[in-house]
Structures are given as structure tokens and as C-alpha cells.
Amino acid sequence: MSTIDYSEKIPNNVDLANDKTLQRALEHWQPRFLDWWREMGPNDFASVDVYLRTAVGVDAQGWAHYGTVKMPDYRWGIFLADPIADRTIGFGDSFGQPVWQQVPGEFRSQFRRLIVTQGDTEPASVEQQHRLGHTCPSLYDLRNLFQINVEEGRHLWAMVYILHAYFGRDGREEAGELLARHSGDVDKPRILGTFNEPIEDWLSFFCFCYFTDRDGKFQLKSLAESSFDPLARTCRFMLTEEAHHMFVGETGLGRIVRRTLEVMKEAGSDDPEAVRRQGAVDLPLLQRYLNFWFSSSLDLFGSEVSSNAATTFANGIKGRPDEMTQYQDHVCADSTFEIEIPDGKGGVMKDTSPMRNAMNEVLRDAYIRDCEIGLKRWNMQIKRGGHKFELKLPSNRFRRAIGAWANIPTDLEGRPIDREELDRLLPGWLPSASDKAFVRSLMQRVVEPGKMAAWIAPPDRGINNLAVDYEYVRLN
Numbered sequence: 324m325s326t327i328d329y330s331e332k333i334p335n336n337v338d339l340a341n342d343k344t345l346q347r348a349l350e351h352w353q354p355r356f357l358d359w360w361r362e363m364g365p366n367d368f369a370s371v372d373v374y375l376r377t378a379v380g381v382d383a384q385g386w387a388h389y390g391t392v393k394m395p396d397y398r399w400g401i402f403l404a405d406p407i408a409d410r411t412i413g414f415g416d417s418f419g420q421p422v423w424q425q426v427p428g429e430f431r432s433q434f435r436r437l438i439v440t441q442g443d444t445e446p447a448s449v450e451q452q453h454r455l456g457h458t459c460p461s462l463y464d465l466r467n468l469f470q471i472n473v474e475e476g477r478h479l480w481a482m483v484y485i486l487h488a489y490f491g492r493d494g495r496e497e498a499g500e501l502l503a504r505h506s507g508d509v510d511k512p513r514i515l516g517t518f519n520e521p522i523e524d525w526l527s528f529f530c531f532c533y534f535t536d537r538d539g540k541f542q543l544k545s546l547a548e549s550s551f552d553p554l555a556r557t558c559r560f561m562l563t564e565e566a567h568h569m570f571v572g573e574t575g576l577g578r579i580v581r582r583t584l585e586v587m588k589e590a591g592s593d594d595p596e597a598v599r600r601q602g603a604v605d606l607p608l609l610q611r612y613l614n615f616w617f618s619s620s621l622d623l624f625g626s627e628v629s630s631n632a633a634t635t636f637a638n639g640i641k642g643r644p645d646e647m648t649q650y651q652d653h654v655c656a657d658s659t660f661e662i663e664i665p666d667g668k669g670g671v672m673k674d675t676s677p678m679r680n681a682m683n684e685v686l687r688d689a690y691i692r693d694c695e696i697g698l699k700r701w702n703m704q705i706k707r708g709g710h711k712f713e714l715k716l717p718s719n720r721f722r723r724a725i726g727a728w729a730n731i732p733t734d735l736e737g738r739p740i741d742r743e744e745l746d747r748l749l750p751g752w753l754p755s756a757s758d759k760a761f762v763r764s765l766m767q768r769v770v771e772p773g774k775m776a777a778w779i780a781p782p783d784r785g786i787n788n789l790a791v792d793y794e795y796v797r798l799n
């Protein structure tokens with residue numbers, strides 16, 4: 324097991340001290356990262372003490388070490404999961420051959436493109452969440468937001484290390500660009516659509532953690548299968564941290580549902596107006612937020628049929644999550660996958676794609692199944708409360724901006740409809756201006772230890788076995 328060297332300016336377990344050129348290059352990038360954090364991160368909270376988790380090792384004992392830290396003093400560094408001895412390529416044309424410790428020249432640009440796209444999302448999410456701290460529903464939630472922010476910062480470090488260490492001058496330039504693009508910037512936006520959407524309230528934040536961080540899980544798992552071993556190892560370690568982000572999303576939304584059910588019971592009514600009068604989130608409103616963030620996150624998987632996806636699979640660059648345990652055929656040279664595409668006449672038709680070209684869709688399908696788990700749980704709560712309402716994921720054809728269904732008007736079930744009909748119905752399917760104004764009105768900051776905003780139930784337990792009313796952030 325490799326230990327993390329915290330005596331270094333950049334904590335790492337990659338023996339950075341023995342590669343002076345790389346060390347110098349990363350030490351040159353480090354102050355630019357800190358400048359970016361000050362400008363774009365939760366900097367209004369730079370001086371507060373936060374109960375944070377920091378990795379001191381990459382094994383089960385070391386990755387979750389808790390202590391009180393001021394965020395700018397968080398030790399962002401480079402942590403790769405330990406190598407797996409004699410690891411071989413798990414998919415594609417080179418199946419069974421030894422994995423690579425360097426990037427093969429012919430695959431350089433494909434790797435770089437994926438690593439840059441992955442890296443771009445990490446600082447983007449910190450930028451999106453820049454001001455949320457001011458409206459936290461509790462100190463417990465504030466701490467979770469900051470934990471996610473510092474870890475997304477570290478995930479940026481993970482990709483920047485790979486760019487610097489393995490992609491020479493191109494990689495250094497791309498690392499610079501990762502700090503130059505900004506979420507929602509008109510001239511230099513982030514690469515993927517969802518990461519330019521504003522997150523101005525905590526309901527959006529919890530939806531983002533539930534749906535968008537889950538895309539992160541699937542993409543990181545696919546890259547953790549890569550034949551380029553340093554990339555696989557860095558993604559494997561990132562996944563341990565990513566799990567907490569999805570936990571925040573799932574429990575956050577679950578706590579909102581629980582609170583709403585309490586309010587419905589107290590009011591003796593499930594009328595949305597009655598729920599709103601009590602300062603809680605009515606279920607149809609929650610459904611509209613789910614519709615928005617789920618459909619946006621579906622686009623993150625790319626087109627249903629993609630020659631990029633076929634090439635990266637064939638070349639052993641990007642695999643499928645849990646390739647070894649979930650699939651029998653790891654080469655997929657002759658298999659096919661059935662997809663549904665628009666028939667050009669206002670309907671839907673089935674088409675058959677070579678499996679390799681359909682890898683984005685294979686991932687998206689698995690992602691949708693994973694998204695359904697939380698909804699089942701929340702629907703059980705709603706049913707147990709004696710209500711008929713059921714939360715649903717819209718069809719994967721609804722409101723798509725990427726792929727075969729991009730800009731094809733459909734209803735929530737994915738049935739193609741006229742554009743006029745869509746324009747008429749869409750305000751009932753997505754958060755309206757008045758929904759957003761109402762949600763904004765709920766966002767009043769609550770910072771007394773153990774207290775929760777009126778629209779969210781307390782969590783079942785605190786962090787690291789501490790009480791829910793522990794002072795997770797000392798605002799001084």
C-alpha cells in the first residue's frame with residue numbers, strides 16, 4: 324500500500340519528489356488553482372472551520388480521515404489507487420494484453436479529449452455551487468456542500484496530474500484551460516451542457532448531486548476500466564469520494580419528501596398551495612425539478628450511436644462500468660444493440676446499431692436503472708403516507724439536446740408531439756418562473772446547530788458518528 328506524502332507542497336502518492344520537472348510544472352499550476360478557488364469557490368467562507376474528510380491514504384483505513392479545516396488550507400493533492408499486479412486489458416481489440424503505463428502515441432488525442440472533458444466538469448460544479456453556502460438549510464448540509472466542493476477541487480487535481488505527467492506541453496496547456504473556462508460563461512463556457520446550468524437553490528443542488536454526480540459515477544467507472552493504468556487508478560480512487568456526493572443527493576431529496584409528507588399530514592391536505600403555505604416543497608414541484616435535472620443529465624452520455632464511443636471501446640480507452648462482472652463478451656466485435664430513434668414522420672422506430680457504437684446508450688440504460696432506485700424508495704414513503712402521488716422519471720426521449728432525440732418535441736412519456744403542443748405543456752413539466760421564485764423564497768439560511776429549514780427533515784444521523792446537532796461548520 325502506498326502512503327500519501329503530506330510533507331510535500333503537493334501531497335501525493337506518486338513519488339512526485341523524484342520527478343523534478345513534473346513537480347515544478349505542478350507547483351507552477353498550484354497557485355493558479357488557489358487563485359481560481361478564491362475567485363470561483365466558496366470563498367466567502369474562507370475563514371470558517373469546517374469538519375472535513377481528507378484522505379491520508381488510499382486504502383480503507385486512510386481515505387476517510389476527519390478533522391476541522393479552513394477550506395483554503397485543505398490539502399489538495401494527487402492520490403492514485405494502488406496498482407493491481409499483472410493487470411491486463413479488460414475489453415476491446417487488445418483484450419488480455421498487459422495494461423499500459425504510458426499513453427500509446429496513436430491514442431493520445433482520444434485520451435486527451437476524454438480526460439479534458441472529465442476534468443472540465445469538476446471545477447464547473449464548484450462554480451455552479453459558488454453561492455449556495457449563504458442559503459444553507461442547516462450546518463450539517465453546509466458541511467456536506469463544502470466537502471463536495473473541496474473534493475471536486477481534488478478531482479480536478481486528479482485529471483491535471485494525468486495531463487501534466489503524460490501529455491507534455493499539450494497537457495499543460497489543457498490544464499491551464501481547465502481554469503479559464505467557466506460555468507455559464509458566454510465566451511468560454513464549460514464543455515458539457517449540464518455544467519453550465521445555474522444551481523441557485525438547494526433543491527437544484529440535491530437534484531444535481533442525485534442525477535449529475537451519478538453520471539460522474541458511471542463515467543468514472545468506465546474510465547476506471549481503461550487500459551491506461553494511471554488513468555484507471557486515479558478514477559478508482561475518485562469513485563470512493565464520489566459515493567458521498569450521490570449520498571448527499573439521495574438523502575437530501577429523501578429528506579425533502581419526508582418533510583413534505585409531514586406537512587401534508589399536519590395540513591390534512593395534499594393541495595400544493597396548502598403545502599407551500601407551510602413553507603414546504605409540494606410534490607408536483609419536486610417532480611418538475613426532477614424532470615429538468617434528469618433530462619439534462621441524460622445528455623451527458625452523448626449520442627445513442629457514436630463513432631467516438633466505438634473507437635474508444637475498440638482501442639481499450641473507455642470501457643463499461645464493472646466490465647468484468649457485468650458482461651460476458653468483452654470484445655463486442657459482432658454484437659448489436661437495439662435503439663429507438665425518431666422515424667422522421669413523427670413516430671418512433673427501432674434500429675440496430677453495432678454494439679461498440681451504442682456504448683453511450685448501454686451506459687445511459689444502466690444509469691437510468693440506477694436513478695430509479697431512489698424514486699422507488701421515495702414513492703414507498705409517499706404510499707406509506709397514504710397518498711396516490713407517484714414520482715416518475717421522464718422518458719429518455721424527453722427534452723434531449725444531444726443525440727437522435729435532440730430537439731424532437733415529445734411528452735414526458737417520450738411520445739412525439741407538435742412543437743406548439745410542447746410549448747403549451749412544457750411550463751407544467753419543468754420548473755416555471757413562479758416555481759423558482761417560490762423555491763428561492765424558501766432558501767433562508769439556518770445556522771443554529773441541529774436546526775433545519777422548514778422545507779427539509781433532519782438527516783437520520785450525523786457525519787462520522789457525530790450527533791446531527793454537532794457544530795459541523797464554525798462560522799465564528
Ligand code: BYC
Nearest residue numbers: 440448515516535536539542622623624625626629631632
Ligand atoms: N453537452 O459522439 P458524441 C462528473 C459533445 S460527470 C455538450 O455524441 P461521445 C461530475 C461531445 O463532447 C462525468 N456537448 O459523444 C458530476 C462531442 O464533442 P467533440 C463527466 C456534448 O464523444 C458532478 C460531440 O458532442 N465525465 O464527473 O461518444 C460533479 C459528439 O459527441 C454533450 C465524462 O463525461 C453534452 N451533454 O461521448 C462533478 C467522461 N454530450 O469532442 C463531476 C468523459 C456530448 O466532438 N467524456 N457532447 O467536440 C466522455 O466520455 C464523452 O466525451 C461523452 C460524449 C460521454 C461526454
